[in-house]
Amino acid sequence: MNNDLREDLKAYIDGELEPGRAEQIRVALETDETLRKEEEFMRSLGRSFASLRPTSEASPQSAEKSAASFIRKRRSILGSPWVWAGACSILLIVVLARPLIQSAQSELSGSDSPSPFPAASSSGNASPPAPEAPAVGGATDMHESEPGRITPQPEESSISAAPPGPAGFTRALIRTGSLTLRVESVDATRDEITQRVSAWGGYVEGQTKRDSQARVAEGEMILRVPSERFDEAMAELESQGETINSNTTSDDVSDQIVDLDARLKTMRAQEEIYRKLLGEAKTVGQVMQVQDRLSSLRAEIESIDARAQSLKNLAALSTIRVHLIQRPSASEAASTSGWAGDAWANAVKGVAGALQTIATAVIFVLVWLPIWLPLTLLLIVVYRRALSPRT
Amino acid sequence: MADIVRLFYADVHRFCSRFVGVDAAEDATQETFIAAHKRIRGFRGDSSLKTWLFGIALNISRNAKRKRQPVPLADWDYPAESDPADRLIEAEQLRCALAKLSPEHREVVILHEMEGLSYDECGNLIGVPSGTVKSRLHHAFRQLRSHLQTGEPA
Numbered sequence: 095m096n097n098d099l100r101e102d103l104k105a106y107i108d109g110e111l112e113p114g115r116a117e118q119i120r121v122a123l124e125t126d127e128t129l130r131k132e133e134e135f136m137r138s139l140g141r142s143f144a145s146l147r148p149t150s151e152a153s154p155q156s157a158e159k160s161a162a163s164f165i166r167k168r169r170s171i172l173g174s175p176w177v178w179a180g181a182c183s184i185l186l187i188v189v190l191a192r193p194l195i196q197s198a199q200s201e202l203s204g205s206d207s208p209s210p211f212p213a214a215s216s217s218g219n220a221s222p223p224a225p226e227a228p229a230v231g232g233a234t235d236m237h238e239s240e241p242g243r244i245t246p247q248p249e250e251s252s253i254s255a256a257p258p259g260p261a262g263f264t265r266a267l268i269r270t271g272s273l274t275l276r277v278e279s280v281d282a283t284r285d286e287i288t289q290r291v292s293a294w295g296g297y298v299e300g301q302t303k304r305d306s307q308a309r310v311a312e313g314e315m316i317l318r319v320p321s322e323r324f325d326e327a328m329a330e331l332e333s334q335g336e337t338i339n340s341n342t343t344s345d346d347v348s349d350q351i352v353d354l355d356a357r358l359k360t361m362r363a364q365e366e367i368y369r370k371l372l373g374e375a376k377t378v379g380q381v382m383q384v385q386d387r388l389s390s391l392r393a394e395i396e397s398i399d400a401r402a403q404s405l406k407n408l409a410a411l412s413t414i415r416v417h418l419i420q421r422p423s424a425s426e427a428a429s430t431s432g433w434a435g436d437a438w439a440n441a442v443k444g445v446a447g448a449l450q451t452i453a454t455a456v457i458f459v460l461v462w463l464p465i466w467l468p469l470t471l472l473l474i475v476v477y478r479r480a481l482s483p484r485t
Numbered sequence: 486m487a488d489i490v491r492l493f494y495a496d497v498h499r500f501c502s503r504f505v506g507v508d509a510a511e512d513a514t515q516e517t518f519i520a521a522h523k524r525i526r527g528f529r530g531d532s533s534l535k536t537w538l539f540g541i542a543l544n545i546s547r548n549a550k551r552k553r554q555p556v557p558l559a560d561w562d563y564p565a566e567s568d569p570a571d572r573l574i575e576a577e578q579l580r581c582a583l584a585k586l587s588p589e590h591r592e593v594v595i596l597h598e599m600e601g602l603s604y605d606e607c608g609n610l611i612g613v614p615s616g617t618v619k620s621r622l623h624h625a626f627r628q629l630r631s632h633l634q635t636g637e638p639a
Contacts, residue, residue, distance in 0.1 A: 104626055105619045110604045136626055142579060143598035378490055378518040
């Protein structure tokens with residue numbers, strides 16, 4: 095008997111052979127008695143194995159039983175000293191952290207004398223209002239040193255100048271400033287500002303430029319500079335041109351950061367306890383329950399952590415918006431010099447306005463024509479009849 | 486995961502009991518589903534979920550067997566419709582013959598003959614090519630024949 099064929103006999107029975115090879119074995123089975131007997135034995139043995147069953151199979155309710163046993167074990171988990179130790183430590187952390195936060199908050203509010211002025215109260219001339227970030231409890235620090243020009247006062251409560259609190263606590267201030275400058279060249283000033291911002295250790299977050307034949311070139315830049323160099327940056331930026339408008343605001347987020355940090359600490363302690371419980375879990379149900387809690391806790395930790403980081407980042411880097419307006423060139427200035435140019439422009443604007451008003455009135459008259467025309471005709475007829483002598 | 490447990494609990498329990506015996510099958514099944522829950526994200530659908538669970542169960546059963554020596558087929562029986570005496574004798578003979586096989590040969594016999602997995606599935610599960618599965622099955626059946634003909638007790 096061919097040994098090769100014999101080796102593939104089992105695979106032939108199982109239908110795992112290629113058609114050509116299977117055909118060879120089928121032909122051999124017709125002629126080879128020994129091979130046929132072996133095939134019969136293998137088939138019989140295979141049937142015997144396939145019909146074997148465990149004497150005690152798991153019932154369909156076994157999985158449910160497992161869940162039920164989990165519930166019993168869960169009760170026992172609640173009775174374990176680990177759980178109670180964990181719960182006590184969480185309680186302790188919360189009790190300890192709360193007065194800490196409250197004292198930090200009271201210290202901050204006590205040392206930070208509230209400004210009598212609204213957040214973005216100081217602005218120079220009424221020329222285009224610079225876009226401003228919302229200010230909460232901000233303090234402005236501008237004063238007029240000469241007509242039409244505003245210079246910044248060094249702010250005492252900036253991060254660099256802020257003295258640490260009694261408990262070594264450093265205030266976190268989000269400082270924002272905005273400037274409107276009239277400059278000789280928007281492009282040149284923009285390049286100059288970009289270089290300076292890099293030198294201060296900051297970066298340009300965004301910039302736009304408007305430049306057309308009909309209008310004066312304008313540009314806007316959003317700068318992020320380290321908070322400790324905020325005042326220096328404002329002063330230097332103002333020296334880049336004629337300041338039309340300047341204001342600064344600050345928002346104290348120290349209490350928010352302290353609060354978030356305390357919550358993070360508590361939640362991380364909770365997470366540690368859950369991890370220990372996960373290590374002790376014995377059944378699928380236990381693992382699933384603990385892991386579900388762990389996942390939701392982790393998501394919350396990530397969210398709070400991201401918020402705290404965002405606040406810290408905002409406090410570390412101040413935002414300054416700079417609006418640049420290009421001064422008209424000498425030829426443009428000559429062509430529309432002084433009051434005459436303004437008068438001409440105003441007159442043109444006035445005529446345009448008057449024409450617009452007349453056009454609006456004509457449109458109204460035409461639209462209301464179906465109503466007022468019959469009424470007018472009726473009145474004329476009545477009037478004429480009233481005047482005519484009666485016969 | 487709860488649905489997976491409900492769906493495959495009986496299959497995995499039966500599979501484990503073939504390797505570690507009915508007494509230890511409960512624990513092995515629990516361990517299988519715990520391990521599956523931890524690794525479920527790594528399941529890429531290359532094989533069926535059942536085969537994937539069998540792979541985990543096989544590893545756990547191997548580890549369990551290292552810790553203690555179970556009698557794999559001691560609790561096996563034939564279906565109720567066969568003659569009780571015949572089924573007891575034949576089951577005992579099969580148990581004896583199977584117990585004499587090497588672990589590698591026994592594994593392929595259980596996976597293919599009892600669980601009905603294909604050669605490819607068996608190969609993926611135990612980490613060998615399907616040609617090796619074919620060869621192991623061939624040799625396992627030759628040995629089984631030899632053991633059953635001699636009729637030696639295990």
